[in-house]
Amino acid sequence: MTAQSTAPIIADTAPAPRSINTGAHWVVRTLEQIGVTRIFGYPGGSIMPVYDALVGSRLQHILVRHEQAAAFAADAQARLTGTAGVCLATSGPGATNLLTGIANAYMDSVPMVILTGQVPTSVMGTDAFQEIDIFGMSLPVCKHSIIVRDPDRIPELIRQAFQIAETGRPGPVLVDLPKDILQAEAHPPISPSRPKPGPSRSISPRLDAATALLASSKRPVLYIGGGVALGGAVDALRDFMSRTGIPAVATLKGLGCSHPDAQNFMGMLGMHGSREANMAVQESDLLICCGARFDDRATGRPDGFAPSAKIIHMDADSAEIGKLRTVDIAVHGNLAAALYAFDTGYLDISDWRDICLQRKREHAFDYDAPGNGIFAPAMLRQLSEAAGDDFIATCDVGQHQMWVAQHCRFNTPEAHLTSAGLGAMGYGLPAGIGATLQCPNKKVVTITGDGSIMMNIQELATARRYNIPVRILLLDNSSLGLVRQWQEHFFEENYSEIDLYDNPDFADVARAFGVEAFTVHSRDQVPDAIERLLNATGPILAHVLINPRENVWPLVPPGKSNTEMMEN
Amino acid sequence: MNTNLLSVSLAENEGALTRLIGLVERRGFSINALDKSAPTGGESRITMEVCAREDARRIDILARQVSRLLDVNTIFAPQDIHVSEPTGRQSCRPQS
Ligand SMILES: Cc1ncc(C[n+]2csc(CCOP(=O)(O)OP(=O)(O)O)c2C)c(N)n1
Numbered sequence: 001m002t003a004q005s006t007a008p009i010i011a012d013t014a015p016a017p018r019s020i021n022t023g024a025h026w027v028v029r030t031l032e033q034i035g036v037t038r039i040f041g042y043p044g045g046s047i048m049p050v051y052d053a054l055v056g057s058r059l060q061h062i063l064v065r066h067e068q069a070a071a072f073a074a075d076a077q078a079r080l081t082g083t084a085g086v087c088l089a090t091s092g093p094g095a096t097n098l099l100t101g102i103a104n105a106y107m108d109s110v111p112m113v114i115l116t117g118q119v120p121t122s123v124m125g126t127d128a129f130q131e132i133d134i135f136g137m138s139l140p141v142c143k144h145s146i147i148v149r150d151p152d153r154i155p156e157l158i159r160q161a162f163q164i165a166e167t168g169r170p171g172p173v174l175v176d177l178p179k180d181i182l183q184a185e186a187h188p189p190i191s192p193s194r195p196k197p198g199p200s201r202s203i204s205p206r207l208d209a210a211t212a213l214l215a216s217s218k219r220p221v222l223y224i225g226g227g228v229a230l231g232g233a234v235d236a237l238r239d240f241m242s243r244t245g246i247p248a249v250a251t252l253k254g255l256g257c258s259h260p261d262a263q264n265f266m267g268m269l270g271m272h273g274s275r276e277a278n279m280a281v282q283e284s285d286l287l288i289c290c291g292a293r294f295d296d297r298a299t300g301r302p303d304g305f306a307p308s309a310k311i312i313h314m315d316a317d318s319a320e321i322g323k324l325r326t327v328d329i330a331v332h333g334n335l336a337a338a339l340y341a342f343d344t345g346y347l348d349i350s351d352w353r354d355i356c357l358q359r360k361r362e363h364a365f366d367y368d369a370p371g372n373g374i375f376a377p378a379m380l381r382q383l384s385e386a387a388g389d390d391f392i393a394t395c396d397v398g399q400h401q402m403w404v405a406q407h408c409r410f411n412t413p414e415a416h417l418t419s420a421g422l423g424a425m426g427y428g429l430p431a432g433i434g435a436t437l438q439c440p441n442k443k444v445v446t447i448t449g450d451g452s453i454m455m456n457i458q459e460l461a462t463a464r465r466y467n468i469p470v471r472i473l474l475l476d477n478s479s480l481g482l483v484r485q486w487q488e489h490f491f492e493e494n495y496s497e498i499d500l501y502d503n504p505d506f507a508d509v510a511r512a513f514g515v516e517a518f519t520v521h522s523r524d525q526v527p528d529a530i531e532r533l534l535n536a537t538g539p540i541l542a543h544v545l546i547n548p549r550e551n552v553w554p555l556v557p558p559g560k561s562n563t564e565m566m567e568n
Numbered sequence: 569m570n571t572n573l574l575s576v577s578l579a580e581n582e583g584a585l586t587r588l589i590g591l592v593e594r595r596g597f598s599i600n601a602l603d604k605s606a607p608t609g610g611e612s613r614i615t616m617e618v619c620a621r622e623d624a625r626r627i628d629i630l631a632r633q634v635s636r637l638l639d640v641n642t643i644f645a646p647q648d649i650h651v652s653e654p655t656g657r658q659s660c661r662p663q664s
C-alpha cells in the first residue's frame with residue numbers, strides 16, 4: 001500500500017471473501033437438504049464454524065440456555081414428528097451437558113442426531129482445551145456414534161446418521177466434528193438423495209402358533225408398550241382390541257395407543273398402575289406383550305409378574321424378546337402387520353371380560369377430596385378434559401408425572417411426552433418448548449414440580465425470547481414429593497433432604513424472565529386457571545399450591561409383586 | 569460359572585472394538601479371553617470367551633444385542649444360540 005492511497009482503511013483489513021465450501025457449510029447444507037427445519041443448540045469454540053455457516057441459512061436455530069435443554073427439546077420434537085430431532089453443541093462442557101438428554105432419547109428409543117464440535121484432529125488425544133472424548137462417552141447411550149475425519153465425507157456421514165437414527169428401533173446418533181474438518185475446504189461427491197426405506201412387512205412365521213395359544217386361553221391380556229407407537233401400529237392395535245375385546249393394559253410409554261375410552265382398556269400397569277390393570281395381568285393365563293419390554297417399573301418383582309401366564313411377545317427388536325421373561329411364542333418383526341394378521345379365531349372370554357370390567361367400575365378413581373385445597377389429580381383430569389384431543393402434556397419427573405399418567409386422557413401416544421426410561425427431572429420445560437414449536441396449534445402444557453422445574457428453569461428465557469406459548473402448570477408441594485413419599489413409606493418417615501421450604505416465589509421468578517405468571521391457592525380458582533392457561537398466546541406459568549402430604553396411589557412397594565398394592 | 573464363546577466379524581470402523589467390548593461388559597458379562605485378527609478387506613474377526621456375572625444374563629440375548637451393533641457384520645454364535653434376523657430396517661419417518 002502506498003502513502004497516497006485513498007482507499008478506505010476497511011478495504012485493506014477486510015478478510016478475503018470467505019469460502020462457502022467449508023466443512024461447516026456442508027454440515028448446514030446437508031441438514032437443509034435432508035429437510036431439517038429446526039435445530040436446538042448453544043455455541044462455543046469448536047462448533048463456531050457451524051454457527052458461522054448458520055447465518056443466512058434456512059434452518060431455524062433455537063438458542064437454548066443449557067445444552068441439556070437442546071437435547072430434551074429436540075427429543076420432544078422427534079417424538080411428535082417421528083423424524084430425528086437435531087441438537088448442536090460445542091466440544092467439552094457443551095458436549096457433556098448434552099449427555100443426559102442423549103441418554104433420555106436412548107432409553108425411550110427416540111430418533112435424534114447430535115452434532116458436537118471437537119478440538120482439531122491435530123490435538124485430539126492431547127488433553128487440549130475443551131477436549132473431551134464425547135465419542136467414547138456417548139457409546140453407551142447412543143445407537144451409533146461417528147467421528148468425521150474427512151471433510152468430503154460430511155454429507156454422506158450426516159445422512160447416514162439420520163438413516164441410522166430413524167430406521168429399525170430408533171435412537172440417538174452422535175456426529176463429532178473436529179474444528180479443522182469444519183474449517184477445511186470440502187468438495188464432497190454429489191450424494192444421492194436419502195433413500196426412503198420401505199416399511200419392512202416381514203414377520204417371523206409364528207402367528208399360527210399364537211392363534212392356537214390364544215384359542216386355548218381363558219384369561220388373555222394385551223400388554224401395550226411404547227413399541228406400538230414406534231412401529232406405527234396404533235391403528236392395528238385399536239383394530240385388534242375391538243376385534244377381540246381382550247382386556248388391555250399399557251406401560252407409561254404405551255399410554256395413548258389404546259383409545260382412552262375403549263371399554264376393555266384397563267389403564268396403566270405397574271408401580272403406580274390401576275388395580276384393575278395389575279389384577280388383570282396377575283390373573284391372566286396368556287399375556288400378549290406388544291412392543292413392551294418387561295421393565296421393572298411395570299412388572300414389579302419379576303417372578304410375581306403374571307405368574308401363571310404364557311407369553312406371546314411381539315416386538316420389532318429381536319434383542320428384547322426373552323430378555324427378562326422367557327417367552328412361549330416370539331413374533332419378531334413389523335407390529336402392525338403382525339396385529340392385522342393375527343387371526344384370533346373363536347374366543348370365549350366373556351366371563352373374563354366381565355370380571356375385568358366389574359373391577360374397573362369398582363375401582364374408578366374418586367376425584368372428590370375433602371377441604372378447599374387443590375387436589376392435583378382432579379385438576380389434571382379437568383385440564384385434560386378442557387384441552388380435549390388437542391392436549392399434549394410434557395411432564396417432568398415425580399408425583400406429578402404419575403398423576404398425569406393416571407388422570408389425563410390421551411388419545412394418541414404423541415400426546416404424552418414423558419421421560420419414561422431415564423426418568424430425568426428437567427425434561428418437562430425444554431420438551432414443552434420443543435413440542436410447542438412443533439405443534440403451535442395444539443394445547444401443549446408442561447406439567448412440572450417445584451423440584452423439577454429448577455433443573456431447567458433457565459429455559460423460561462428461551463420461551464420468552466421466541467414467544468413460545470408453552471403453558472406451564474407447576475404443582476408446588478414445597479418438596480421433592482416422590483422421594484418424600486418413599487421416605488414416608490419405606491424409610492420410616494425419616495425425611496432427608498426433601499424439604500424445599502425455601503423455594504423462591506415461582507410466579508415472581510417467571511415474571512423476572514418476562515413470562516406471564518399467576519398463583520392458584522384454592523379449588524374454586526381452578527376452572528379459571530385452566531382457562532387462562534389454555535387460552536394463553538405467549539408463555540405462561542400457573543403456580544399451583546398443593547398439599548405437601550398428598551401421595552400417589554396405588555403404589556406397589558419396590559421389590560414386591562404387583563398384587564401387593566398399597567392404597568390410600 | 570458358565571463360559572461361552574462369541575465370535576463376530578467386525579467392520580474396522582473407529583471405535584468399533586470399544587463399542588463391542590463396552591456392550592459385552594455393560595450387559596453383564598466379563599471377558600475371560602479375547603482375540604482379534606488383523607483386518608482383511610476392512611473386517612476383522614473377534615473371538616471372545618465371556619462369562620455372565622449374574623445367572624439371569626443370557627448369552628443368546630447378548631448375541632442379539634451384539635448383532636444390533638452397526639459395525640458387526642456377522643455373528644458366529646455357538647449352535648444353541650439362535651440369533652434372528654437383525655432388527656427390521658423400516659424407517660420411523662412418515663412415508664410421504
Ligand atoms: C435428574 C434427576 N435427579 C434426581 C431424580 C430423583 N427424583 C425422582 S422424583 C424426585 C422428586 C421430584 O420432585 P418434584 O419435581 O417437586 O415433583 P413431585 O414429586 O413433588 O411432584 C427426585 C429427586 C431424578 N428422577 N432425576
